[in-house]
Amino acid sequence: DTEVTQTPKHLVMGMTNKKSLKCEQHMGHRAMYWYKQKAKKPPELMFVYSYEKLSINESVPSRFSPECPNSSLLNLHLHALQPEDSALYLCASSQDVAGILRTEAFFGQGTRLTVV
Amino acid sequence: KNEVEQSPQNLTAQEGEFITINCSYSVGISALHWLQQHPGGGIVSLFMLSSGKKKHGRLIATINIQEKHSSLHITASHPRDSAVYICAVLDTGNQFYFGTGTSLTVIP
Numbered sequence: 001d002t003e004v005t006q007t008p009k010h011l012v013m014g015m016t017n018k019k020s021l022k023c024e025q026h027m028g029h030r031a032m033y034w035y036k037q038k039a040k041k042p043p044e045l046m047f048v049y050s051y052e053k054l055s056i057n058e059s060v061p062s063r064f065s066p067e068c069p070n071s072s073l074l075n076l077h078l079h080a081l082q083p084e085d086s087a088l089y090l091c092a093s094s095q096d097v098a099g100i101l102r103t104e105a106f107f108g109q110g111t112r113l114t115v116v
Numbered sequence: 117k118n119e120v121e122q123s124p125q126n127l128t129a130q131e132g133e134f135i136t137i138n139c140s141y142s143v144g145i146s147a148l149h150w151l152q153q154h155p156g157g158g159i160v161s162l163f164m165l166s167s168g169k170k171k172h173g174r175l176i177a178t179i180n181i182q183e184k185h186s187s188l189h190i191t192a193s194h195p196r197d198s199a200v201y202i203c204a205v206l207d208t209g210n211q212f213y214f215g216t217g218t219s220l221t222v223i224p
Binding site: 040041042043045090092106107108109110 | 151158159160161202204212214215216217219
């Protein structure tokens with residue numbers, strides 16, 4: 001299994017809602033990542049988890065809260081988002097934290113989030 | 117100025133044409149990736165390069181470390197090749213940078 005699975009594929013939420021994005025991989029990768037991608041822009045790194053611990057937080061607002069319950073699962077909890085947070089949220093994994101571009105990178109299909 | 121520049125930004129080709137997408141970067145790197153992103157969002161890693169040339173099917177990627185330049189070539193292009201192609205580099209400080217992407221449309 002060489003897939004990174006993200007759910008849901010699409011999500012529409014109001015600014016007062018709480019929702020969560022889910023990412024799962026069963027490749028034994030110990031590094032997992034959240035990226036945000038706006039239309040016609042490259043992905044922007046949000047968070048990196050290494051061995052289930054948060055290792056990089058790219059100054060992301062606290063309305064985004066990551067969680068790594070185990071080595072296969074990565075969540076992104078969303079609360080009180082703004083319309084400008086509407087974007088494609090991509091999850092990725094690699095064997096280790098320095099390796100996302102040093103080794104083969106696996107990306108999920110993304111969750112397209114719309115905040116209304 | 118971006119650390120990774122791609123050209124062209126947009127490319128339209130007839131089916132069967134030979135396509136080249138270029139990537140230049142300004143940082144010292146340990147690896148360079150070519151990524152493919154189809155409409156709908158999913159990203160697929162096509163190649164990882166640290167030197168020389170790699171070939172996979174109709175895709176060829178080259179890198180010149182001294183010139184800080186890489187190219188992605190598609191031979192005998194097909195409409196299913198239509199996608200955004202992104203060059204991404206990992207610098208020697210373990211920071212990664214993405215290019216802005218090249219949007220390719222192959223017309224039947």
